[in-house]
Amino acid sequence: xxxxxxxxxxxxxxxxxxxxxxxxxxxxxxxxxxxxxxxxxxxxxxxxxxxxxxxxxxxxxxxxxxxxxxxxxxxxxxxxxxxxxxxxxxxxxxxxxxxxxxxxxxxxxxxxxxxxxxxxxxxxxxxxxxxxxxxxxxxxxxxxxxxxxxxxxxxxxxxxxxxxxxxxxxxxxxxxxxxxxxxxxxxxxxxxxxxxxxxxxxxxxxxxxxxxxxxxxxxxxxxxxxxxxx
Numbered sequence: 001x002x003x004x005x006x007x008x009x010x011x012x013x014x015x016x017x018x019x020x021x022x023x024x025x026x027x028x029x030x031x032x033x034x035x036x037x038x039x040x041x042x043x044x045x046x047x048x049x050x051x052x053x054x055x056x057x058x059x060x061x062x063x064x065x066x067x068x069x070x071x072x073x074x075x076x077x078x079x080x081x082x083x084x085x086x087x088x089x090x091x092x093x094x095x096x097x098x099x100x101x102x103x104x105x106x107x108x109x110x111x112x113x114x115x116x117x118x119x120x121x122x123x124x125x126x127x128x129x130x131x132x133x134x135x136x137x138x139x140x141x142x143x144x145x146x147x148x149x150x151x152x153x154x155x156x157x158x159x160x161x162x163x164x165x166x167x168x169x170x171x172x173x174x175x176x177x178x179x180x181x182x183x184x185x186x187x188x189x190x191x192x193x194x195x196x197x198x199x200x201x202x203x204x205x206x207x208x209x210x211x212x213x214x215x216x217x218x219x220x221x222x223x224x225x226x227x228x229x230x
Contacts, residue, residue, distance in 0.1 A: 007064045007087050007228050011057055013040045013050075013080075015071025015094070016103075016157035017129055017138070018150060022070075025217030030224065036062070040076075044157050047075060047102075047164020054080040061085045066227045067170075069094050070213050071186065072161065075103050081170025088227040089174050092220055093181040093210050096195040097166045104162040106191070114188035126156035137185045140209035141216075150211070171199040177227045178203045179212065179220060186210040202226070 010030055012023045020039040030037045038057050042050040054076055058065065064087035069077035074094025081089050095103050110116065118133040129138060134151035142150070178196035180203055182189050187210065196203045204226075206212060206219045213220050 006230075007066060008035050009061045009063055009065035009085075010035050010037045010224055010228065011040060011054070011061065011065050011067050012037065013054055013067070013069040013073035013076050014042060015069070015073045016044055016127070016161065017154045019153075019155050022150075022211070022214050026213055026220045026224070029217055029221040033221070033225065035225075035228065042073070042076065044072070044155055044161050046158060046160045047079065050076045050161065051080045055083055058083045058085045066090055066224055068092060068224055068227075071095065071210065072103055072157070075164065075166065078169045078171060079164075079166050081174055082168055086170065086174055088230070089171055089176045090224050090227050091176065091178040091196065091199075091201065092213055092223070093179060093184055093187055093192060093208075095187065096169075096171055096176075096178070096199045096201075098169050098198070099166055102163050102165045105165075106195075107162075109191075110188055111190050114190065115185040117186045122159050125159050127159060127162070128154055128156065138209070139211040139214065140183060140185065142209065142211050142214050146214070147211075150214075169199075171201070175227070175230065176201040177223050179223045180205045181208045181210060181212045183207055184210045 068090035118130040135147035178201035
């Protein structure tokens with residue numbers, strides 16, 4: 001997996017249904033600890049487009065960076081992470097696909113006895129989460145008011161983005177960390193465990209929902225700082 005280079009630069013990549021503003025708690029901790037933090041705003045129309053948006057931000061980094069992805073953002077960093085500015089990868093309750101895999105193919109392989117993400121049937125090529133099930137499934141440990149706002153401000157997630165296949169997974173060559181959320185109802189913990197083990201990641205487990213980056217930003221920031229300083 002290579003050797004990490006200590007860095008003060010961090011790039012954060014959000015997942016589907018949300019935007020980059022959810023990283024604010026993590027951003028505040030990292031910047032107060034002296035890190036330079038950039039937040040990618042994925043269009044979430046296609047994997048190719050989101051990888052391009054991420055590479056654009058990586059191009060601007062002054063030095064080597066830790067590239068961090070939440071949920072679908074894990075697929076984005078898996079493809080974008082071969083960028084020469086990326087020193088290490090951080091997966092936050094995230095997909096970590098292998099070559100030829102997509103988020104859609106990974107979801108199809110979820111254990112059938114675990115909670116399934118309440119994704120509504122596609123409409124005009126876009127996906128939404130069932131608003132009434134958003135709090136329980138996506139943000140179980142987030143205050144109800146905040147979860148309601150997240151549900152009502154959903155970003156349409158392009159079906160094409162979920163189908164985008166990985167060509168060369170960066171975790172095969174870059175040092176990798178993974179924050180596994182044991183209360184997750186979007187990506188089953190068993191699936192997270194299998195992906196993180198396959199990636200050879202250094203794994204930290206935390207009792208949190210899929211929205212751990214919102215509910216427990218300190219745990220997320222701690223994992224990122226481990227990656228940055230190793």
